[in-house]
Amino acid sequence: MNEDILRFQHQPVAWQILSKDLPAGRVSHALLITGAEGTGKKTLARMIAMGLVCQGERKPCGQCPACVQAASGSHPDITWIRPGEPIDPREEKGKKTIPVGDIREAARIVSVQAYEGENRAVIIDQADKMTLNAQNALLKVLEEPPHGVHFLLLTEAPGAILPTIHSRCRIVPIRPWPDHLIAERLIKTGLAEDKALLTAQRAGGSFGKAMQLAANEDMWQFRDKVRQHFFGLQRRSEILTASGEYKSDSTAASEALDHLEDMLRQLMLCRQERHDSSVAESFPEDWQKIAQMESYAGFVRLQDDIANARLYLASNVTPQAVMERLMFHFLEEKDQWLKS
Numbered sequence: 001m002n003e004d005i006l007r008f009q010h011q012p013v014a015w016q017i018l019s020k021d022l023p024a025g026r027v028s029h030a031l032l033i034t035g036a037e038g039t040g041k042k043t044l045a046r047m048i049a050m051g052l053v054c055q056g057e058r059k060p061c062g063q064c065p066a067c068v069q070a071a072s073g074s075h076p077d078i079t080w081i082r083p084g085e086p087i088d089p090r091e092e093k094g095k096k097t098i099p100v101g102d103i104r105e106a107a108r109i110v111s112v113q114a115y116e117g118e119n120r121a122v123i124i125d126q127a128d129k130m131t132l133n134a135q136n137a138l139l140k141v142l143e144e145p146p147h148g149v150h151f152l153l154l155t156e157a158p159g160a161i162l163p164t165i166h167s168r169c170r171i172v173p174i175r176p177w178p179d180h181l182i183a184e185r186l187i188k189t190g191l192a193e194d195k196a197l198l199t200a201q202r203a204g205g206s207f208g209k210a211m212q213l214a215a216n217e218d219m220w221q222f223r224d225k226v227r228q229h230f231f232g233l234q235r236r237s238e239i240l241t242a243s244g245e246y247k248s249d250s251t252a253a254s255e256a257l258d259h260l261e262d263m264l265r266q267l268m269l270c271r272q273e274r275h276d277s278s279v280a281e282s283f284p285e286d287w288q289k290i291a292q293m294e295s296y297a298g299f300v301r302l303q304d305d306i307a308n309a310r311l312y313l314a315s316n317v318t319p320q321a322v323m324e325r326l327m328f329h330f331l332e333e334k335d336q337w338l339k340s
């Protein structure tokens, strides 16, 4: 089984369909796949549709001609409907909704014999974008579904779909993915471990969002700058210049605090050997040494200092003053640590 499918072991309902219902030929004729952006609704729909048309033994085998065709998006028994790309030639392109014509056209397509096997799938992406007429037309089809036809409705906003449609569908919720899975996937794409962990934490359980964040060069550059401003400090005279970069920019200051908090956490995890050494290597040498030391207290104090800095920012102390004070603390803690 391929990786895309195995990943769904962490999603109980989806896994039930992929591992049990598909091989047994018992997939419901209507599925409502719900989940936030980037959680893999389309991937899941593609896998299920592939399994429905697959001619191999273990469905979806991913190798038979039907699977290959399904993967390339050109299987004649799989119809995708999306807003703006009407399958009914009479409908206008580029609209933000799914018009009733598309549902009628889909109903017409599936009313004739399947081209190849006995199953057909209609996948409606952003199903909440169906107009009310379209939803009513779909409801009629769902009331008497043609044999072997499966409707897969995908949505981030299930509340915008008629309750009468909900009640005719099996609901397949895709929950936010665990951070460690997202991080593993990012590391496989070549992202460094420290970046992958951070990205996963910020992605809110969405693979799609994680990919976007990972590609956000500005954010990584800013993070490196913050690392330099706080962990790279050698002497007090450098603080004025470094804090000057935050002058009156409270958004940048608050972003910087997020990064700092996260970087401290990373260093602490290195101490507990929960990360490999590459994470610590992104820090200046002094801090790499500190990460190996016994005492915890300094980390706790710095975390408190960051929390206080947030309060100062919120109470309108100038960002530069807040950052300056915090930089002093970082430098002091570092010196004390290294002396001890």
Ligand SMILES: [Zn+2]
Binding pocket: 053, 054, 055, 056, 059, 060, 061, 062, 063, 064, 065, 066, 067, 068
């Ligand atoms: Zn196959």
